[in-house]
Amino acid sequence: MKNPKTRDISNFRHTHPVTIIRNMWKLVFALLIPVARGLWTAMSRESFRDWLSTAYFDILVLLIVVGVACLRWHEQLFRMDEKGLLIQTGLIRKKNFFIENNNISTLISDRPLHLRIIGAVRLTGDTNAAAGRNADFDITVWKKDAEIVFDKRCELYGCEDEEKKTYKPHSLYLALFSALLSNSLTGALLISTFLSQSGAILGRQLEGMFMQGLSDISQVLAGWVPPILTFLAVIIVIGWLIAFVQNLLRYMLFSASRIKKALSLDLGILAKRTYFMLTDKINYIDIRQGMFTKLFRISTTYIYCAGYGKDGGTSPVLIPSSSRGETLSALKTLCPERKICPRKIKPGKFRNIWGFVWLPALLLAGDALLGIAMSRILPRWGAAINFAALMFSSPCVWMFAVKIMDFFSAGVGREGDEFTLYYSSAFSLHTVLIAKSKITEIQIQQSIFKRRANRCKLIVHSYSEKRKAHTLRNMYIPDVREIFGLNAF
Amino acid sequence: MEFKHADIKLLYMWWTLLFLCMLLVCAAVSIALELFKPPWIAAVAACLVLFCFIFSIYLPKRYKSFRYAVGNKEVVVRRGVFVRNTSYLPRGNIQLVTRTSTFHERIFRLSTVIVYTAGKAGYLPGLSEENAEKIVNLLSGFDKTEDL
Numbered sequence A: 001m002k003n004p005k006t007r008d009i010s011n012f013r014h015t016h017p018v019t020i021i022r023n024m025w026k027l028v029f030a031l032l033i034p035v036a037r038g039l040w041t042a043m044s045r046e047s048f049r050d051w052l053s054t055a056y057f058d059i060l061v062l063l064i065v066v067g068v069a070c071l072r073w074h075e076q077l078f079r080m081d082e083k084g085l086l087i088q089t090g091l092i093r094k095k096n097f098f099i100e101n102n103n104i105s106t107l108i109s110d111r112p113l114h115l116r117i118i119g120a121v122r123l124t125g126d127t128n129a130a131a132g133r134n135a136d137f138d139i140t141v142w143k144k145d146a147e148i149v150f151d152k153r154c155e156l157y158g159c160e161d162e163e164k165k166t167y168k169p170h171s172l173y174l175a176l177f178s179a180l181l182s183n184s185l186t187g188a189l190l191i192s193t194f195l196s197q198s199g200a201i202l203g204r205q206l207e208g209m210f211m212q213g214l215s216d217i218s219q220v221l222a223g224w225v226p227p228i229l230t231f232l233a234v235i236i237v238i239g240w241l242i243a244f245v246q247n248l249l250r251y252m253l254f255s256a257s258r259i260k261k262a263l264s265l266d267l268g269i270l271a272k273r274t275y276f277m278l279t280d281k282i283n284y285i286d287i288r289q290g291m292f293t294k295l296f297r298i299s300t301t302y303i304y305c306a307g308y309g310k311d312g313g314t315s316p317v318l319i320p321s322s323s324r325g326e327t328l329s330a331l332k333t334l335c336p337e338r339k340i341c342p343r344k345i346k347p348g349k350f351r352n353i354w355g356f357v358w359l360p361a362l363l364l365a366g367d368a369l370l371g372i373a374m375s376r377i378l379p380r381w382g383a384a385i386n387f388a389a390l391m392f393s394s395p396c397v398w399m400f401a402v403k404i405m406d407f408f409s410a411g412v413g414r415e416g417d418e419f420t421l422y423y424s425s426a427f428s429l430h431t432v433l434i435a436k437s438k439i440t441e442i443q444i445q446q447s448i449f450k451r452r453a454n455r456c457k458l459i460v461h462s463y464s465e466k467r468k469a470h471t472l473r474n475m476y477i478p479d480v481r482e483i484f485g486l487n488a489f
Numbered sequence B: 001m002e003f004k005h006a007d008i009k010l011l012y013m014w015w016t017l018l019f020l021c022m023l024l025v026c027a028a029v030s031i032a033l034e035l036f037k038p039p040w041i042a043a044v045a046a047c048l049v050l051f052c053f054i055f056s057i058y059l060p061k062r063y064k065s066f067r068y069a070v071g072n073k074e075v076v077v078r079r080g081v082f083v084r085n086t087s088y089l090p091r092g093n094i095q096l097v098t099r100t101s102t103f104h105e106r107i108f109r110l111s112t113v114i115v116y117t118a119g120k121a122g123y124l125p126g127l128s129e130e131n132a133e134k135i136v137n138l139l140s141g142f143d144k145t146e147d148l
Helices: A020-025 A030-044 A047-075 A112-119 A141-157 A170-182 A183-202 A205-221 A225-250 A292-294 A324-334 A350-377 A379-409 A475-483 B009-036 B041-063 B103-107 B129-140
Strands: A079-080 A084-089 A095-100 A106-111 A120-126 A136-144 A165-167 A255-258 A262-267 A272-278 A284-289 A298-304 A316-323 A411-415 A418-424 A430-434 A439-446 A455-462 A469-477 B066-068 B074-081 B083-090 B094-100 B110-117 B120-128
Touching: A020 A047, A020 A136, A047 A084, A084 A106, A106 A112, A106 A141, A112 A120, A120 A141, A136 A141, A141 A272, A165 A324, A165 B083, A170 A225, A170 A298, A170 A316, A255 A324, A255 B110, A272 A455, A292 A298, A292 A379, A298 A324, A316 A324, A350 A469, A379 A418, A379 A430, A411 A469, A411 A475, A411 B103, A418 A469, A430 A455, A439 A475, A439 B120, A455 A475, A469 A475, B009 B041, B009 B103, B009 B110, B009 B120, B041 B074, B066 B129, B074 B120, B083 B110, B083 B120, B094 B129, B103 B110, B120 B129
Parallel strands: none
Antiparallel strands: A079 A084, A084 A095, A106 A120, A106 A272, A120 A136, A165 A255, A255 A262, A262 A272, A284 A298, A284 A430, A298 A316, A411 A418, A418 A430, A439 A455, A439 B083, A455 A469, B066 B074, B074 B083, B094 B110, B110 B120
């Protein structure tokens, strides 16, 4: 990085010219009419002069669209100084958009391959203000300008004052994290999009070849399992593999660095990304485990800060899969202000376990009863019904096991103004590290069945752009009031 | 910190709304009796039992269970008959406080104060207009008194 003092963007600058294409993209529907009409004319084999005489209006529209996109790019300016980032946009209605430096929770530099070739960088940023699914600002700038913006932020938040502490996970852990994160459905969707797009361009042969290949594989593999199930299994495996490769490319070369008041994360091979987060804007840290990862004492740590993990498909990961010891040491390096506090309140005696396992237990019982009833009503379909019941029972058993683990590990810990919440949601076990200042609501929910035991469902809402709740079951109300310092009714 | 009930007019408003709903139910029942000829005694008895339950047990319980307090550290709201919810909203994280009145609330001169924190909102319904104004001023920082 060059010395930021030698370069300055406190005067207005233009964004990258690739913005013209982005601007045109929004008006692409206007281009559809001229293209369709041109095609129709070409197909009717008229002369160029005849075509021009009919298409002159369409060409005019096309020129206007390109002209407006160019003008919009020309009018889009930005500058950054010690106070903040100012973006000026608008052709007819001018819009000045200013965000104070201290309010930008996350600044993201996105450098996919196609932008890297033309020396462009997509800069996005987010604040704690609710903005739905989009970033608060999104501009494409020259690489050198993006570097200055990042240098300025580094300068402001103590990059040079203290030594940079960096954490780089082992490649094996990155592969494990990508494997755990991979979803067959995402891969299957990617295949279907690829096939439909390639089908539109190259014809239907590729799609036919793919489907034939799949059917051949499923016929080879089919033994006692029906061919349709083998076919589905092959689709799931291929989908998972594609999602795995996609995730691996996204998170490869992951590194997290702590500077005085900020965290900087770098990730990706083909599409490189850098996230610059202010530590006081981090809402909470979530150490997540599944049933098997808990048994093998492996966890994945996520960090929740407005802007990180918002862009398509990225998870807000801080420490990809790692052992307990490595997680603790990495957390000490990256977020020393967050502490893992031992549990001070727990769900209590073993008789309270029903409050945790009732849902999977009822689902299992319902599945078994439905399976028996259906196979008696439709005896010819007995084998298929038993198979379906067995398939449905496996996630229920999984959830049952997770809830039992949750019963033995749930609770709340506190050290000063730092809280640790231990709970489960669906198939994951969470350890949430949150500061008192980031708690926006504490809700004590008590049904009529819990009144005698004076127990409750504790819901802790945390600071975020949208609603985020952490739910702990079967907590003793006086203990909850004591640990959070709440007034009694 | 003193815990308060909502204005008693809130219960009157709920009762009025219940009567209006019952009028609609009666109209629907009479049409059903005319068209489908169900056992009319059972239908009328079910409606009557439901009405009596809501009027004499559910709504007074709901009114009684609703309590709120505005302290110097937090705003506390308790509500719920079957499932009791107690919400503690830290005052330091309050982003915005607004006051709204629906059409039927305006008839009874009542207001609802909505306390927004980041990503969550707390509702204080059935407040008299003066009380609502006082809470809005207190939570917005215009009134320097710490407790209500």
